[in-house]
Amino acid sequence: MADAAVRPALPTDAAEIARIQQVTWQTAYAAILPAEVLAGLDAEETERLWLEAVTTGPATVLVATEGEWVVGFCAAGPAPIEEIAAADGALPVDAESTALVSVLLVEPRWGRRGHAGRLLATAAARLRDQGAQRGVTWVAEADQASLSFFRSAGWDTDGTIRTLDAGGRPLRELRLTGSLELSLVE
Template sequence: MADAAVRPAQPDDVAEIARIHLDTWRTAYAGILPPSVFESFDAEEARRAWADAVEHAHVFLATEGTWVVGFVVAGSAPEQEVADADGSLPADFETTALVSTLLVEPRWGRRGHGGRLIATAAHALRDQGASRAVAWVPEADRATKSFYERVGWAADGTVRTLDAGGRPLREIRMTGGLALLLQH
């Protein structure tokens, strides 16, 4: 394997982040999301959203050699992301962060990129005072659920249902500590 690394995203990485986002969703979520979701993907809108994320959140890129192969976005968690099903907030809500996106292109999978991304994000979140994080995962996405379980996170019993192009998409919330170590 070529040199693998993780680095902070820069504004000129936005187009590549948007490309990875769409390509990965098309491959990994083809059986989970309806085709209309991919057909309605607005590349310019995605670039604007990712530019905002690069400016306001922790966005890290996984690289292998000269290739960008994945990314993670993490930052402070809005209250609605950490609230219990009844709307109450956990005692540690002020120190709970959100991993909003973690994607590695499937062709680059199983090479440690996801582990390096989550460990780097966890380190940055700890530095900003977070004690744990949450991530929402489509219930049918067994690979991502398994990934979070391997790093010591678990489903906390909270679920939500989103509208995915007219089809319900059930997500489970995974949560875990941020004392993750980079595995070589």
């Protein structure tokens, strides 16, 4: 494998991040999201949103590279209250030290080469440096690959489920949580 690394995203990466998101959703989520939702993804708007995320946060956006190619990305940062609250609205005792991994995607053709693990381990280290101890993420219940990945990192469901509207069809997501004391195993 060529040199693989993780680095902070640059504004010039926004178009590639948007492309990776679109390709990954259309490939990996074809059985999860309605076709009209996938067909309706607006590349220019997605790029604009990623440029804003890269330049103004609040999450840190990282990209995984292999050689000269950007192959995946991760956005992680402070967890908004609504992302960590229990169903009754109660906050966990560690709310102040809980972070959100809002997205972690690797383009399918670059999968199974360690990029997702490098992204998560790097994000976890940065979050720990900012005082976070625990992370949360949301994964579609039908996305077995992502559930398996996070479980292999020691994260697991905490019993919280939310249902989103995916083009008129319900999309159930499970909240996973785990320690940010992760180390990269090469």
